[in-house]
Amino acid sequence: MSATDVVSPAAASAIEAARRPRRFGALYVAEHQIRAMRAYGWTIVIGGVGSPLVYLLGIGLGLAAFLDAPVADGPDGPVRYLVFVAPALLATAATTVPTEEFTYTVMAGFKWRRIFWGMNASPLAPHQIVGGLVLAAMARMLFTAVAYAGLMLAFGAVGRPWAAAVLPFVGVLGGLAFGLPLLAFSASLKDDAGQFAAVQRFVFTPMFLFSGTFYPLDTLPQWLAWIGWISPLWHASELGRWVSYGAPMSGATIAAHLGILAGMTAAGWVLARRTFVARMRG
Amino acid sequence: MPEPVISATGLTKHYGDLVAVDGIDIEVAPGESFGLLGPNGAGKSTTMRMVGAVSTRTAGELRVLGLDPDTHGPEIRARLGVVPQEDNLDTELRVRDNLIVYGRYFGIPRAVCAQRADELLTFAQLEEKAKVKVDDLSGGMKRRLTIARALVNDPLVLMLDEPTTGLDPQARHVLWDRLFRLKERGTTLVLTTHYMDEAEQLCDRLVVVDHGRIMAEGSPAELIRQYSSREVVELRFGASRNESAAEQIAGLGDRIEILPDRVLVYAADGEAVLEQVSRLGLHPTTSLVRRSSLEDVFLRLTGRSLIE
Numbered sequence: 001m002s003a004t005d006v007v008s009p010a011a012a013s014a015i016e017a018a019r020r021p022r023r024f025g026a027l028y029v030a031e032h033q034i035r036a037m038r039a040y041g042w043t044i045v046i047g048g049v050g051s052p053l054v055y056l057l058g059i060g061l062g063l064a065a066f067l068d069a070p071v072a073d074g075p076d077g078p079v080r081y082l083v084f085v086a087p088a089l090l091a092t093a094a095t096t097v098p099t100e101e102f103t104y105t106v107m108a109g110f111k112w113r114r115i116f117w118g119m120n121a122s123p124l125a126p127h128q129i130v131g132g133l134v135l136a137a138m139a140r141m142l143f144t145a146v147a148y149a150g151l152m153l154a155f156g157a158v159g160r161p162w163a164a165a166v167l168p169f170v171g172v173l174g175g176l177a178f179g180l181p182l183l184a185f186s187a188s189l190k191d192d193a194g195q196f197a198a199v200q201r202f203v204f205t206p207m208f209l210f211s212g213t214f215y216p217l218d219t220l221p222q223w224l225a226w227i228g229w230i231s232p233l234w235h236a237s238e239l240g241r242w243v244s245y246g247a248p249m250s251g252a253t254i255a256a257h258l259g260i261l262a263g264m265t266a267a268g269w270v271l272a273r274r275t276f277v278a279r280m281r282g
Numbered sequence: 283m284p285e286p287v288i289s290a291t292g293l294t295k296h297y298g299d300l301v302a303v304d305g306i307d308i309e310v311a312p313g314e315s316f317g318l319l320g321p322n323g324a325g326k327s328t329t330m331r332m333v334g335a336v337s338t339r340t341a342g343e344l345r346v347l348g349l350d351p352d353t354h355g356p357e358i359r360a361r362l363g364v365v366p367q368e369d370n371l372d373t374e375l376r377v378r379d380n381l382i383v384y385g386r387y388f389g390i391p392r393a394v395c396a397q398r399a400d401e402l403l404t405f406a407q408l409e410e411k412a413k414v415k416v417d418d419l420s421g422g423m424k425r426r427l428t429i430a431r432a433l434v435n436d437p438l439v440l441m442l443d444e445p446t447t448g449l450d451p452q453a454r455h456v457l458w459d460r461l462f463r464l465k466e467r468g469t470t471l472v473l474t475t476h477y478m479d480e481a482e483q484l485c486d487r488l489v490v491v492d493h494g495r496i497m498a499e500g501s502p503a504e505l506i507r508q509y510s511s512r513e514v515v516e517l518r519f520g521a522s523r524n525e526s527a528a529e530q531i532a533g534l535g536d537r538i539e540i541l542p543d544r545v546l547v548y549a550a551d552g553e554a555v556l557e558q559v560s561r562l563g564l565h566p567t568t569s570l571v572r573r574s575s576l577e578d579v580f581l582r583l584t585g586r587s588l589i590e
Binding site: 015019020021029118123280 | 336
């Protein structure tokens with residue numbers, strides 16, 4: 001509607017009232033989601049700090065002490081096993097967040113608590129609801145990844161100390177590349193008939209085990225290595241290793257890792273947005 | 283006449299082959315209390331969703347607050363209050379936080395949200411429950427909280443979809459009292475219901491909807507005057523005898539309806555009909571003379587009861 005149109009006082013008040021929601025709607029949704037996370041805040045904090053502590057202790061003091069053969073090289077020769085594994089563990093931790101925030105939270109929003117329908121009746125648009133969910137999950141991923149990076153620093157598990165400041169962002173990118181397609185999938189479900197548990201068992205766990213997390217991917221035979229190639233976790237782990245200790249990598253490889261992660265994120269975003277719109281505006 | 287807050291002509295909604303709303307015309311003036319009365323599946327909720335700018339129409343014209351929902355959805359929704367059929371409060375948040383979080387969706391500053399939340403809790407008679415988890419509220423309290431939440435943006439129109447379905451009689455009356463107060467304050471109410479008493483209590487004007495079409499329109503009193511008699515005699519002879527008794531009293535009153543459990547005789551003077559029935563030597567097990575209601579209007583228009 002152009003400024004020259006004559007509108008009634010009611011219409012004028014509506015146009016004025018929608019200005020802020022049109023601009024900041026996604027932030028309002030994120031605010032709500034983060035407020036709701038407080039209900040399980042301790043789970044987030046204990047999971048975010050406790051899980052890296054257990055892994056870094058277990059691998060740093062246990063497994064690494066037991067391994068003789070170096071598994072990977074940095075620019076100045078072999079790196080310690082803990083340094084090799086840590087960036088992948090950080091990426092895994094960030095990738096774990098969507099297995100909760102983009103599954104059960106989505107089903108709750110549409111079906112169990114129905115809060116998305118409340119948002120839908122407000123000035124917010126479906127794409128802003130998606131945006132808010134993503135922002136809130138990013139906040140949780142960032143918290144988890146920062147906690148991880150801090151502990152890695154304390155354990156001497158980063159090759160270059162400044163890398164601890166960059167690694168969380170690599171983790172978040174990996175989390176989004178895995179999470180956004182999952183969000184689109186979850187939003188398309190009318191019921192949870194065990195699909196989320198199946199994602200955990202048959203998607204997340206194999207991805208965790210076969211993405212070159214604990215050993216270089218080329219150790220695996222070709223017929224298993226493909227899991228790594230399509231896995232956002234592998235791409236994020238490789239980028240993390242490059243950031244952390246300068247794992248040797250060509251510019252093209254770095255660009256490919258980044259491109260694939262960005263591509264999966266973008267495709268997931270478009271699909272999630274489309275699914276939300278179809279469901280909420282039918 | 284002031285510009286209508288809602289005006290629809292030929293409003294239609296298809297879901298595949300299913301025609302949910304089949305070309306309805308409605309106009310609602312500011313400050314009016316307007317109802318859609320009809321059985322489940324009549325197309326009331328679909329109409330509400332289109333007016334609420336969350337469902338796109340298949341055909342027809344629709345203006346809400348003078349704006350087209352297709353292009354100005356957020357604008358329209360910014361000035362509507364919506365009470366959905368099924369509660370969608372955030373059960374993980376406390377009562378007062380539900381109001382604050384919802385107010386934020388409208389871009390209302392946090393401090394203003396907090397102040398409005400307190401006012402609305404008073405209005406909804408929930409001050410003492412402010413810090414309680416939503417899950418611990420009764421059904422009636424949840425409904426009142428949902429209404430309070432719908433008022434957080436000071437809406438020009440409050441839309442209520444089956445506001446009292448599932449509530450016990452006492453909780454319904456408390457809710458009606460709150461809605462009546464809003465009506466007195468001049469808030470435009472648009473509500474759907476399949477309870478005739480609710481429609482009679484709250485609506486200045488209503489449309490009777492069935493199969494996605496409008497069957498009749500008017501104030502409750504007008505509709506009763508037009509489609510029913512002043513009084514109704516309800517006679518119960520027992521399920522097996524209703525039909526034969528109805529044949530014997532066929533000439534009485536203006537009209538007779540035979541329902542599975544009773545026979546209804548429509549007449550201006552119910553007591554006179556009752557006397558005639560006993561003069562015919564018929565002795566119903568129970569009899570009742572009452573005023574005509576919208577239930578009777580609906581029965582007349584569709585041949586069916588509202589609640590089946």
